[in-house]
Amino acid sequence: MGVHGGAGESSLARLGKHTRAAEHHWPQTAAGSTVVLVARSNMHGLRAAQRAATEWASGSLPGIRVAGLVVMADAPGRLPKEIREFARVVGGGVPHLWNVPWVEEWRLGHEVPKELLPKDMRIVLEQVRIAATTTTAGFPAK
Secondary structure (H helix, E strand, C coil): CECCCCCCHHHHHCCCCCCCCCCCCCCCCCCCEEEEEEEECCHHHHHHHHHHHHHHHCCCCCCEEEEEEEEECCCCCCCCHHHHHHHHHHHCCCCCEEEECCCHHHHCCCCCCHHHCCHHHHHHHHHHHHHHHCCCCCCCCC
8 A cells, every 4th residue: 555646556566466455445344354555765755654654553443454564765876874764763663674676667657567676676576475474473462
Protein backbone atom coordinates (compact mmCIF):
# COMPACT_ATOMS: atom_id res chain seq x y z
CA MET A 1 0.00 0.00 0.00
CA GLY A 2 1.56 3.24 -1.12
CA VAL A 3 1.18 5.69 1.75
CA HIS A 4 1.29 8.68 -0.64
CA GLY A 5 1.12 9.35 -4.36
CA GLY A 6 4.24 8.31 -6.26
CA ALA A 7 5.42 5.98 -3.51
CA GLY A 8 6.29 3.18 -5.94
CA GLU A 9 3.64 0.64 -4.93
CA SER A 10 2.70 -0.07 -8.55
CA SER A 11 6.31 -0.72 -9.52
CA LEU A 12 6.68 -3.19 -6.66
CA ALA A 13 3.29 -4.85 -7.21
CA ARG A 14 4.17 -5.61 -10.84
CA LEU A 15 7.12 -7.70 -9.62
CA GLY A 16 5.05 -10.13 -7.56
CA LYS A 17 2.65 -12.72 -8.92
CA HIS A 18 0.41 -12.61 -5.86
CA THR A 19 0.54 -8.90 -5.10
CA ARG A 20 -1.48 -5.91 -6.14
CA ALA A 21 -1.31 -2.19 -5.53
CA ALA A 22 -3.80 -1.07 -2.88
CA GLU A 23 -4.22 2.36 -4.49
CA HIS A 24 -3.30 4.14 -1.23
CA HIS A 25 -6.17 2.63 0.77
CA TRP A 26 -6.31 0.10 3.58
CA PRO A 27 -8.03 -3.11 2.46
CA GLN A 28 -11.81 -2.97 2.79
CA THR A 29 -12.05 -6.68 3.51
CA ALA A 30 -9.72 -6.47 6.46
CA ALA A 31 -9.96 -9.98 7.89
CA GLY A 32 -6.57 -11.56 7.37
CA SER A 33 -5.23 -8.92 4.97
CA THR A 34 -1.48 -8.45 4.80
CA VAL A 35 -0.14 -5.06 3.78
CA VAL A 36 3.35 -3.85 2.96
CA LEU A 37 3.61 -0.09 3.37
CA VAL A 38 5.53 1.71 0.61
CA ALA A 39 6.99 5.23 0.79
CA ARG A 40 9.59 7.31 -1.03
CA SER A 41 12.82 8.15 0.74
CA ASN A 42 12.04 11.80 1.34
CA MET A 43 10.59 13.56 4.38
CA HIS A 44 7.11 13.82 2.86
CA GLY A 45 7.04 10.09 2.13
CA LEU A 46 8.43 9.09 5.52
CA ARG A 47 5.95 11.31 7.38
CA ALA A 48 3.12 9.65 5.43
CA ALA A 49 4.56 6.24 6.38
CA GLN A 50 4.73 7.33 10.01
CA ARG A 51 1.04 8.32 9.95
CA ALA A 52 0.06 4.99 8.38
CA ALA A 53 2.15 2.99 10.87
CA THR A 54 0.63 4.97 13.76
CA GLU A 55 -2.90 4.36 12.48
CA TRP A 56 -2.22 0.63 12.17
CA ALA A 57 -0.54 0.42 15.58
CA SER A 58 -3.53 2.15 17.21
CA GLY A 59 -5.56 -1.02 16.71
CA SER A 60 -8.20 0.79 14.65
CA LEU A 61 -7.65 -1.58 11.69
CA PRO A 62 -8.57 -5.00 13.08
CA GLY A 63 -7.55 -7.95 10.94
CA ILE A 64 -4.93 -6.02 8.99
CA ARG A 65 -1.37 -7.27 9.29
CA VAL A 66 1.48 -4.96 8.32
CA ALA A 67 4.50 -6.97 7.20
CA GLY A 68 6.73 -3.90 7.13
CA LEU A 69 7.74 -0.72 5.33
CA VAL A 70 9.53 -0.52 1.99
CA VAL A 71 11.36 2.77 1.49
CA MET A 72 11.87 3.39 -2.22
CA ALA A 73 14.85 5.54 -3.20
CA ASP A 74 13.69 8.89 -4.55
CA ALA A 75 17.04 9.62 -6.22
CA PRO A 76 20.29 7.83 -7.04
CA GLY A 77 23.07 7.84 -4.47
CA ARG A 78 23.34 7.77 -0.71
CA LEU A 79 20.53 9.19 1.41
CA PRO A 80 21.24 12.22 3.58
CA LYS A 81 21.88 11.34 7.23
CA GLU A 82 18.69 13.08 8.42
CA ILE A 83 16.53 10.97 6.11
CA ARG A 84 18.38 7.71 6.95
CA GLU A 85 17.86 8.33 10.66
CA PHE A 86 14.19 9.29 10.30
CA ALA A 87 13.57 6.19 8.15
CA ARG A 88 14.95 4.05 10.99
CA VAL A 89 12.67 5.80 13.48
CA VAL A 90 9.60 5.25 11.29
CA GLY A 91 10.66 1.68 10.52
CA GLY A 92 10.81 0.97 14.23
CA GLY A 93 7.02 1.16 14.32
CA VAL A 94 6.52 -1.82 11.99
CA PRO A 95 7.89 -5.37 11.99
CA HIS A 96 10.39 -4.88 9.13
CA LEU A 97 12.10 -2.06 7.25
CA TRP A 98 13.52 -2.50 3.75
CA ASN A 99 15.30 -0.02 1.51
CA VAL A 100 14.96 -0.31 -2.25
CA PRO A 101 17.74 1.25 -4.32
CA TRP A 102 17.21 3.66 -7.20
CA VAL A 103 16.20 1.95 -10.46
CA GLU A 104 16.81 4.36 -13.33
CA GLU A 105 14.78 2.27 -15.78
CA TRP A 106 11.63 2.80 -13.67
CA ARG A 107 12.12 6.56 -13.85
CA LEU A 108 12.09 6.26 -17.64
CA GLY A 109 8.92 4.15 -17.55
CA HIS A 110 10.59 0.89 -18.54
CA GLU A 111 9.57 -2.48 -17.18
CA VAL A 112 12.48 -4.39 -15.69
CA PRO A 113 12.17 -8.16 -15.40
CA LYS A 114 12.82 -9.32 -11.85
CA GLU A 115 15.86 -11.34 -12.88
CA LEU A 116 17.51 -8.20 -14.35
CA LEU A 117 17.10 -6.07 -11.24
CA PRO A 118 20.17 -5.38 -9.08
CA LYS A 119 21.01 -8.22 -6.68
CA ASP A 120 20.29 -6.13 -3.56
CA MET A 121 16.83 -5.35 -4.96
CA ARG A 122 16.09 -9.05 -5.57
CA ILE A 123 17.16 -9.82 -1.98
CA VAL A 124 14.77 -7.16 -0.64
CA LEU A 125 11.93 -8.55 -2.75
CA GLU A 126 12.52 -12.04 -1.36
CA GLN A 127 12.62 -10.72 2.21
CA VAL A 128 9.36 -8.84 1.65
CA ARG A 129 7.75 -11.96 0.16
CA ILE A 130 8.78 -14.05 3.17
CA ALA A 131 7.59 -11.45 5.68
CA ALA A 132 4.27 -11.00 3.86
CA THR A 133 3.57 -14.73 3.92
CA THR A 134 4.53 -15.26 7.56
CA THR A 135 1.38 -15.29 9.66
CA THR A 136 2.77 -15.25 13.19
CA ALA A 137 3.83 -11.61 13.47
CA GLY A 138 2.83 -8.18 12.33
CA PHE A 139 -0.33 -7.46 14.28
CA PRO A 140 -0.32 -4.57 16.73
CA ALA A 141 -0.37 -5.51 20.41
CA LYS A 142 -3.78 -5.53 22.04
